[in-house]
Amino acid sequence: MSVITEKVRGRGPDSDIGRGDDGWGDSGEWRTLPLPTAQLGLWLFLGALAMFFAAFISAYLVRLPSPDWRSFTKPPVLWFNTAVLILSSIFLHASQIQIRKDNHKTFLIWLLLGTFFGLVFLGGQWIAWLTLQRQGVYLPTNPSSSFFYVLTGAHGVHLLGGLILLTLVCLRALRGKSLHFVASTLGLTTTYWHFLTVVWLALFGVLLIG
Amino acid sequence: MVRETTTEVHHHKETFLTRYIFSMDHKVIAIQYLITALAMGFIGLFLSWLMRIQLGWSGRQFPFLSRLFPGGVEEGIIKPEFYLAMVTMHGTIMIFFFITAALVGGFGNFLIPLQIGARDMAFPFLNMLSYWVFLASCIVLVVSFFVTGGPAAAGWTAYPPLSGVAEAIPGSGLGQTLWLLSLALFIASSLFGSLNYITTTLNLRTKGLSMGRLPLTVWALFITAILGLLSFPVLLAAAIMLLFDRHLGTSFFLPRLFIAGHQAGGEGGNPILWQHLFWFLGHPEVYIAILPAMGITSEVLATCCRKPIFGYKAMVLSLLAIAFLSFIVWGHHMFVSGMNPLLGTAFMTTTLLIAVPSAVKTFNWLATIWGGNIKFTAAALFAIGFVSVFTTGGLTGIFLGNPPVDIQLHDTYFVVAHFHFVMGTAAVFGIFAGIYHWFPKMFGRMMNEPLAKAHFWLTFIGVYLIFFPMHYLGISGVPRRFYDFANYDFIPPSVSGVNIFISIAALIVGAAQILFLVNFVWSLWKGPKAEKNPWKATTLEWQAESPPPHGNWGPQLPTVYRWAYDYSRPDATEDFVPQTVPVVGAPAGTDGGKH
Ligand code: HEM
């Protein structure tokens, strides 16, 4: 089949060197990605964000062995925060499952719970910062603390963005906007949220070794 | 896959403000980008004039300079610290705000939707935001000329501690802070752009336009966007850390320093860390600037030589190879930073590997030109000029990629010669080729060809006169970023003659750009009206009106039946067949009956 079409396209005796009009260049297959545009955009954005955090993490790992590095005990509340963030991701996931089943009530409960737990996480991070301050560990105290504040801060800012989005989704859902509409925004926001949970696990992991 | 090809053409009300200023139309945004970038380019050019005046005639008084820059010039003589500020701003403006902005923001916005048969970008609002954030970054940078201490002076690479300690040099104060802010804004704007270019290319191609049928411009811009998406965030992270070092007392990069007896800076910070992070962006950045110029060159050469581009597949694969390799070569900027020689050897290997896909491209351009029925338009001349300067600069890259050679040549004028050819003039030639080629489509008018050709010859010969002698300066040990070459034992006095020669050439080339400016502005209003397809090209944008209306196409999106380079087909009556012409014998717009 394809041989015939190639012929039709002039790949026969008249084709000269350099005419790239072969099966690869001109198979005529035309595909867009199976991903909807907004989702594709989001994934690309997450790619950029991943590089952003990777840069911080690699800088951290490079700076870590230097002689002026002094470790400090990480506030225990971080463990609690980590659990809370994981739970919030799970809740949001549950809420997405419910929305696919058209369960308006249960969907909303999970959504509100997930959002609330996100808020608790941010509050917990704030408490961690306060704890450090009470111990006299400030941003410029030592590279270890500088990295701690900057990494948690960068993550927190992005999480705050996600929280604002979630709040908007909640408001829409509470106002009884069409489920379909809510579902698409919720889908995007949840993807973003899961991403930030994974980033936090990575950050927490490297912070613990410093 | 079935998709709606007819969409309603929007007729929402447009005011002057929404149409030309806060426009979400990719073509208007492209022109906004292009014109802003050209304006920045002229600022960069002007700075290069001042630098050349200093280097050619150092010590001579130029009273008019004192009036222009009362802070940086004393009694007609440029101050050393102001020279460094000019080097920094020239480099920064040229790389980010001129060539990147013009090629990616300008041509990326203009060409991607038109050449893939889309009505606009995937996220028009984000696209508008991208331009406005870019404009803000330009303004912040230009404003830094007027703050106390003047603009940043730590080089376009902003190495700490010079960039990290406010008292290091006058420009390290507010100027450097604004530089970092400006760059952060630029990065955000570039991110918005990249998201659009990638998504649009992947998801909005019109019916029949497979990836394998894309014009090479779109391939190049698409790959460029991926590079930007993955490399710019790293610089953003680094810039944030540097800002913290500067203002909040951290010591990510700042080692313990003593300036005039008192301690400045941080504790045990690691300046080399900045170099790694910077060049992780910095090297891909030069490809961000050059890949679109390569795409434009391919496109223009095929059109003007009336031949299919030679080795389309190899062109795409070599773009991909260059893009991939560009992420693992950054260490070649740091051979003299005390790097482990083993690591240096690894970076040398990857660096020299880039020569392979680059040579493939050069070979293919030459093969495209070979035996072609060449129409020497101004665009064609600049495209051929691109091949020339890119090759010249690429060859010296092979020297510099070898650590033993680079240790000699590092930070000399050999490097200045190298990057001005391979990136500076090459990218600018790409921009000029693109403007001369697509001006009719952008503005619906033709530019003046004789004037454009005069512009080409003066510029082409001129840049060789400026930059080629710099190789010899570099080999004889003349360091870059030096304000004055007199009174150094290691610099031979004969250098000053060469410098005067270079400076005269630079002034002439700079003046020759006025030909371009005049031609551009004059043609906007007075140029002859352009037809749809003045160059008889095959790609989709030439099927739209000149200039294309809002929404680009009529009620029906174009359908693509063939690849982008059907020139001089023996079986066709004309010497080009547009992509929209159905292939005889194959079902319309389908995959040729494969499924
Ligand atoms: C006729 C045009 C140009 C002339 C005469 C010119 C001249 C110069 C001069 C004199 C320097 C300073 C050398 C030193 O003291 O180390 C310089 C640096 C530089 N130029 Fe150009 N240039 C031109 C065009 C461009 C273009 C188009 C680019 C675009 C990429 C560019 C990028 C740079 C960069 C990146 C630096 C290094 C800045 C630094 O050291 O931080 N130049 N140029």
Ligand SMILES: [Cu+2]
């Ligand atoms: Cu490089």
